[in-house]
Amino acid sequence: MDCPCLRWHWHLGSPKAHDMIRRVSNRIKAKLSVLISLPSAQEIPAITQGFCNLAESFALDHVAGAIDGCHIRIQAPGNQHQTDYINYKLFPSIQMQAICDARARFLDVFVGFPGSVHDARVLLPGPVPAGYYLLGDGAYTCLESLIDILTPYKQPLRGRVQERFNTHHARAHFVVERAFGMMKSRRRATLSKALEVSPTFAPDLITCCAFLHNLCISMDDELEELDEVPNAADPQISPPVGGQERPGNHIRDTIAARLSAPIRVSQHLNAHDYL
Structure with a gap:
């Protein structure tokens, strides 16, 4: 359910309601780290599972x-x-980049870049715990640096190993x-149409929506959602991007090999050179 003060703003547009929204957003921003923060060492095992x-x-x-x-x-x-x-869809927008866990809870958000900026240029999350990585789509580059990002293989795929990896990814x-x-x-009443606030205040409002989303999850507030899993071959999931990928491919290749390796090998196969 939307915050009443947000509904008042859209329906009345009064200066008093607008001031109320700013006061509420400032209080939420002051408490942002209570519900939006990168995982601690103690939280990592549950997230990876x-x-x-x-x-x-x-x-x-090792997905964080x-x-x-x-x-x-x-x-x-x-x-x-x-x-x-x-x-690129020809309407005015602000970019929101986010990292979430397996429960769809935001761990990190960054809002503010104008819509013309490419996703990969927005890359400003906090550091990932050593030895772990993030899953990103084909708009990002497969990295092994300060921020480890594991992306799908680009089209055309080379064999079932890469296809299987992209499916699980x-x-x-x-x-x-x-x-x-x-x-x-x-936040349908707020985000279903163009935000009627200045671009300088819009990032604060969007960040507050992310905070309230996490609050709902922490309180086990159920929401009907799409359960459809995207097709790994869909070009929107793994679009080709120009430029040479930076080191990180060997991590992806190792994981892809693990995905395609048999979990348990029959005893009679060990006597032959089938594998």
């Missing part, structure tokens, strides 16, 4: 979160910067898309 369950494989046992971006529609500013907010990564969808559904 959750992603193994989503992927239906223990090969993805799923990262993606979405566009929140706004009213473009009436100045020389308005074209900066026009995204898509099952686990889809949770961040569900998180965005759930947040927008919970």
Whole structure:
């Protein structure tokens, strides 16, 4: 359910309601880390287990979160910067990049880049715990650096090993898309149309929506959501991007090999060179 003060703003648009929204958003921002924070060492095991369950494989046992971006529609500013907010779908928006866990709970959010900025350029999350990585879609680059991101293999795929990896990857990564969808559904009165606030205040409002989404999850507030798992071959899931991938491919290749390896080998096969 939307916050009443948000509904008052959209229906009445009064200065008093607008001031109320700003006061509420400031209080939420002050408490943001209570519900939105990167996992601690104690929380990591539960998160990795959750992603193994989503992927239906223990090969993805070092996933600390799923990262993606979405566009929140706004009213473009009436100045020389308005074209900066026009995204690839040709409507004005602000970028929201987020990391979520297997429960669709936001662990990290960054809001504010104009819609024309590519997802991969927004990359500003906090550090991932050593030895763990994030799942990203094909808009990102497979990285092994300060921020480890594991992406799908690009099309065309080379054999069943890469195809199988992309399938399991898509099952686990889809949770961040569900998180965005759930947040927008919970705040439908606010996010179903262009935000009627300035682009400088919109990031605060969107971040508050993410906070309230996490609050609902922490209180076990049920919400009907899409259970459809995306097709790993869908170009929207793994679009080709230009440029050379930076080191990180060997991690993906190792996990792909684990996904395709038999869990248990029959005894009679060990006497031959079949494997």
